[in-house]
Amino acid sequence: MGGRLVQRSRPLLRHWDGTVWNAVPVPAGADVMNLMAIEATSADDVWVTGFSDTDQPRALHYDGTAWTPAAVPFTGVNGELYDIAAYAPDDVWAVGRTLLDDKDWGHSLVMHYDGTSWRQLAAPAGAGQLVSVAKKGGGIVAVGQDADRTESITLKGTAAGLSMRALPSADGVPPYVDAVDVTPGGTVTVAGMTGATDTAPPGPLVLTGTL
Known part of the structure; x- marks a missing residue:
């Protein structure tokens, strides 16, 4: 009787x-299971982010010659990085979630790279999992959920500090957000799905505005 694969x-x-398309070997010892996002400022400055099979955030960097893993120190027992945005080799952002304990739904994980090392930024206590990030005004706008998963949020700020804002809901039902982008003029666009109500099924969602 054969064994199960x-x-x-x-x-x-x-x-x-x-x-x-050519296969690129992942560096030995990188301890990465899933790569979620990629960003480049040039042909010799490329970042990818994701997480390990033990739910630890991971980042790999390409310098034009080879890929190398970078340390991503964070607060929490588990964490993942879902999206990344970069201005320059010394100004790179990554977002995702961190789990503070085994009952946590997820809190915001916001990381910044200054050209030397990654560091975690303090996010508002009520900010939860972040799924997408875009560059804005020398900082970022990220979208996701609050820590209680009762509303969708934006997180805006720079390396000096972050602030949270709830996204508008329809009939008291929060939307589900998947992506954010910012125009050169500063208009923020969020895409995702509306929440289902007693009278309407979920539908596509696009919100635009300024923050």
């Missing part, structure tokens, strides 16, 4: 050389 998830990196 168990498959483990593995990180995937591919590079397009103008003709074909």
Whole structure:
């Protein structure tokens, strides 16, 4: 009787050389299971972020020659990085969630890289999981949920500090947000899905405004 095949998830990196996609080996010892986002400021400054199979945040950097893992110190027992945004080699942001204990739904994890090391920024206590981030005014706007998962939020700020704001709801039902972007003029656009009500099913959501 044959044994059951168990498959483990593995990180995937591919590079397009103008003709074909080529496999890129993940550096040994990187301890990465899932890569969630990628950002580059140049051909020799590329970051990818994600998490390990033990739910620890991970970041890899490409310097034009090789990929290397970077330490991502954070507060919490578990954590993941879901999205990344970069202004320059010494100004890179990543967001996701951190779990402070085994009963936590998730609190905001906001990391900033200054060209030397990653550090965690203090987020408002009520801010929860963040799923997308965009550059704005020398800082960021990120979107996600509050820590109690009762409303969708934006988190805005710079390395000096972050502030939280709830997104508008329809009929008292909060939307589900998946992505955020900012125009050069500063207009913020959030995309996702409306919450279901007694009279209407979920539907597509686009919100625009200024923060």
